[in-house]
Amino acid sequence: MENPGLYIHIPFCRRKCAYCAFYSVASFDAGKTASYLQALLAEARWFASHRFHDAKPKIRTVYIGGGTPSILPVSFYSALFEGLESCFDFSGCIEWSFEANPEHLGQAYLSELWKNTPIRRLSIGLQSFRDEDLHVLKRWHTGREAVEAIGMARNAGFKNLSVDLMYGLWQEEGLRHWKENLMKLAELDVPHFSAYALTLEPGTLLWKRVKQGMAHMAPDEEIEEEFKELQAFAKRNGYEHYEISNLARPGFEAVHNSNYWREIPYIGLGASAHSFIGNERSWNVARLEEYVRDPASSKERESLSEEDRYHEYVMTALRTSRGVEKSRLAAFQESFREEFLERAAAEMKKGNMAETEDSYVVRENRRLLTDAIAETFF
Template sequence: MAGIYIHIPFCRKACHYCNFHFSTLLQNKNAVVQALLKEIEWQKEQLPGQSIHTVYFGGGTPSLLEARELDSILNTLHRHYAIAPDTEFTLEANPDDIDAEHLHNWSVMGINRLSLGVQSFRDQDLQWMNRAHNAGQALRSVELALSSGFSNLTIDLIYGTPGLSDEAWEANVNRAFELGVPHLSCYALTVEPRTALEQMIRKEQMADTDPEQQARQFLQLMDWTAAAGYEHYEISNFARPGWRSRHNSSYWQGIPYLGFGPGAHSFDGKRRRWNVANNALYVRSIEQGTIPFEEEELTPVNRFNEYVMTALRTLEGIDLEKLSRDFGEEALAHTLHEIKKHEDKGLIVSTERSIRLTREGKLYADGIAADLFRE
């Protein structure tokens, strides 16, 4: 089985913190979609004999697609790939795009999971982030999506922003609980290079993030979601039983996927490839009959390090049998040796079958993974 990721590189507005590839020049959208359709067709031999179990429209803002554009993409996928009957079709959407007509069209086309970029239910947070929607739209988008039959719904929330008190953070999370949202993706604000946020902080026009605040609010989040019955199944993801993201779970399990569109990534188990993150160059190359991408062959060490990094972030942790089977006894011995100092600090718990992060260990996930890497 395999997955498909489709990158829609357009947004109405540039959020201060975002470093994903996108453009606010919407007049180029049709040209990108036409090029995307060709790429989807040309890549059909990349997953021979494999059925597609997840399709994910990310961005950017996929909800900016017109109904005919989204329909043409979905029809092209069905024509050229073996789409399983129970495939999870996820569409990322902004609250300001949510209305009855859009929801009806998406449902009819086969979209069965929505990811709403809520980020916060507070106007002051949304204005600080430079989001295109307001708090009222955030609330109404969730209510309308759920009442329209999109029970498989996730929302994004951001914590650790300057000025976000613990009480305000709790109110945001509680609002999601009250609405009955079955899945949450929650991220600490990250100051990425070359973003508007990074520039404003550097010029002292905006306060920097506070690591202590972010750690505290992450610990609070873990306590609140556990009490509300959510599984903390990946560092940033929380789901009521049965509502995990199948697409993202496939990433963490190393399942192959194809990425289409400018800036999209693909993985076949041994190689990674990524399309050029430039809309004009992407369109021009496709028009000339070439898919503009780069790729790298992953060495056994690369694959080991990627497995450790992703698996350690999940609820199940590192599977020691899989690690031994896929990477050898030497890799297993290395891992068991390197975890000792983290076990002694109470950051890792290990059994005969797995290595998992403790509650406190999740605060240091990236650093612990780096300690386990091989060179």
């Protein structure tokens, strides 16, 4: 088995953003975070003893996500990493990533993070540099704070930076606003970014407002234009569009994220976190109190059949520029391979996909349709 990635979920946020359906809670205090820390360590010990037979698994990558990890003091993470040392072997860890929101990133916080933890990659949740967008999305920070956060992160030593941006926010003029955001990104020379189209998730504030007719989603044509602009921007500015929502300058691809589409095992600690080890997928309850009460046994599990693994591989690999690799396909049963080749031939005939020497990929001009193309395989 390849060395696993380690994901740690921090489920605390200041308040819910208008579009967000991730699991997080907005009310917490020092007592709750202290018991959450203990629960994370208890779950880590459980993984080490029950799934790795006390053999201290070597960890390939670490990713602290949320929620809002930067809402907690650096001392939380120093204590967390110190505790995790007794369960896992980090000596070969090649990436330590941390999600942060601009409103928490003061110079002192960033310098402390750099000095007192092994974190060397920051993923900053900006969504936009435009105050009007940030207001609609109900984010806490301003465009100016977003720019300042990038500068302060660099001053503290972080060169491996990523930001999240969102498109498809407006019914009209969206393309002009999106171009402004991309220009700002180019000016700041950030080596990696994620770009997501705004989607409507049931139960969110945005969803309620759209249902009441008080807000409107951007039409498909607008989203298409903005996605094309993203592709053109990437070419002009030296970014590889290596996954449908992720773009990087050479050498800055996110290693941890690629674990998910390369079937590399991962351990997920924390409320709502998912794990994938061997052929088993498990996930923790998305309720803080329940998780803290019994972090090891609040899990649900399922064994993945070869068919499930084949589906998952094709779904995720089609989203990447590398595509579905012939060598990986060869590891699946003959019947899955045949089925794949038959469907891929149909998609190539429609002009949606192409065959390269090593793989099958979604054509660049059809990438926005990736999810719909992937569905035709199942």
